[in-house]
Amino acid sequence: MTTRVLLTGFEPFDGASSNPSIDAVELLADERLPAIDIVGRALPVEFAAGAQRLRELIAQCEPDVVVCVGLASGRNEVSVERVAVNVADARIPDNGGAQPVDEELVAGGPAAYFSTLPIKSAVLAARAAGVAAGISNTAGTYVCNAAMYHALDATQGSGTRAGFIHVPDVYAQDSVLSLEDVVTALRAIVTASAEVRSDAVHPMGAEH
Numbered sequence: 019m020t021t022r023v024l025l026t027g028f029e030p031f032d033g034a035s036s037n038p039s040i041d042a043v044e045l046l047a048d049e050r051l052p053a054i055d056i057v058g059r060a061l062p063v064e065f066a067a068g069a070q071r072l073r074e075l076i077a078q079c080e081p082d083v084v085v086c087v088g089l090a091s092g093r094n095e096v097s098v099e100r101v102a103v104n105v106a107d108a109r110i111p112d113n114g115g116a117q118p119v120d121e122e123l124v125a126g127g128p129a130a131y132f133s134t135l136p137i138k139s140a141v142l143a144a145r146a147a148g149v150a151a152g153i154s155n156t157a158g159t160y161v162c163n164a165a166m167y168h169a170l171d172a173t174q175g176s177g178t179r180a181g182f183i184h185v186p187d188v189y190a191q192d193s194v195l196s197l198e199d200v201v202t203a204l205r206a207i208v209t210a211s212a213e214v215r216s217d218a219v220h221p222m223g224a225e226h
Contacts, residue, residue: 019053020053020054020055021053021054021055021082021083021212021213022055022057022079022080022081022082022083023054023055023056023057023081023082023083023084023085023208023211023212024057024059024075024076024079024081024083024084024085025043025046025047025056025057025058025059025085025087025204025208026043026058026059026060026061026072026075026084026085026086026087026165027039027040027041027042027043027044027058027060027061027087027088028040028060028061028062028063028068028087028088028089028161028162028165029060029061029062029063029113030063031063031112031113031161032110036189037089038089038185038186038187038188038189038197038200039087039088039089039185040060040087041197042087042185042197042200042201042204043058043059043060043087043204044058045197045201046058046201046204046205046208049205051205051208051209053212054208054209054212056208057075057079057081059071059075061086061165062113062114063112063113063161064112064113064114064116064161065106065108065112065114065116065118065123065161065164066114066116067114068112068161068164068165068168069123069164069165069168072086072165072168072169072172073168073172076169076172076173076178077172081178082177082178082179082212083135083178083179083180083208083211083212084169084173084178084179084180084181085135085180085181085182085183085204085207085208085211086162086165086166086169086180086181086182086183087182087183087184087185087204088161088162088165088182088183088184088185089162089184089185089186089187090154090158090162090184090185090186090187091186091187091190092186092187093154093184093185093186094150094186094193094194094195095149095150095151095152095186095195096144096149096150096151096152096183096184096185096186096195096199096200096203096204096207097151097152097153097154097183097184097185098133098135098137098140098141098144098151098152098153098154098181098182098183098207099133099137099154099155099156099157099166099181099182099183099184100132100133100137100153100154100155101130101131101132101133101155101156101157102130102131102133102157102163102166102167102170102182103129103130103157103159103163103167104122104123104124104127104128104129104130104167105120105121105122105123105159105163106118106119106120106121106122106123106159106160106163106164107119107120107121107159107160108159108160108161109160110160112160112161123164123167123168124167124168124171127167127171128171131166131167131170131171131174132170133166133170133180133181133182134170134173134178134179134180134181135179135180135181135207135211136179136210136211136214136215136216136217136218137153137181137217138153138217138218138219138220138222139210139214139217139218140206140207140210140211140214141153141222142210142218142220143206143207143209143210144202144203144206144207146206147202147203147205147206148199148202149195149199149200149202149203149206150194150195151203151207152222153222153224154184155224157182157184162182162184163182165182166180166181166182169181169182179211181211183203183204183207185200185203185204186200188200
């Protein structure tokens with residue numbers, strides 16, 4: 019039985035000419051994984067247009083798993099996000115010029131959603147593949163968090179698993195990871211998300 023995975027990355031933003039999230043997604047989508055059909059797509063870095071595009075893709079693709087990927091400059095590992103919050107609080111305008119402050123993403127929606135991916139198994143799979151990875155307990159309040167929230171909101175009650183992965187800026191001069199490392203981690207995470215039925219029990223709690 020083949021598992022269909024919708025894998026999304028983001029277009030460049032904030033004046034950058036590239037975004038490693040969509041670069042890695044496109045590379046992985048070109049691969050053939052056993053019993054996994056990957057549909058790789060780019061999302062605009064815009065609160066409204068990004069949410070609409072993601073919801074359209076979920077409706078069109080009818081995926082078993084949704085894995086959204088975004089850039090988190092300053093991190094030095096691949097981060098599997100645990101929770102998305104129902105708030106948009108943008109430090110900078112999105113690519114469409116919108117800069118919401120303390121606004122709900124979905125009016126009247128739940129305050130937060132937990133990832134429905136097997137997040138600890140995903141982290142362990144990435145580590146086993148040789149890439150630094152960990153659990154993150156905040157996806158921020160920008161478009162990445164918005165994508166995660168909308169993916170989870172759109173898949174509630176459907177049986178489709180959904181979640182978000184933050185990747186470091188591998189194009190930065192001081193990056194400890196390469197684009198190939200990110201692709202390796204995503205491959206392991208996608209595979210775990212498709213295959214693992216019950217998440218690993220492993221201590222990964224934050225100290226603060």
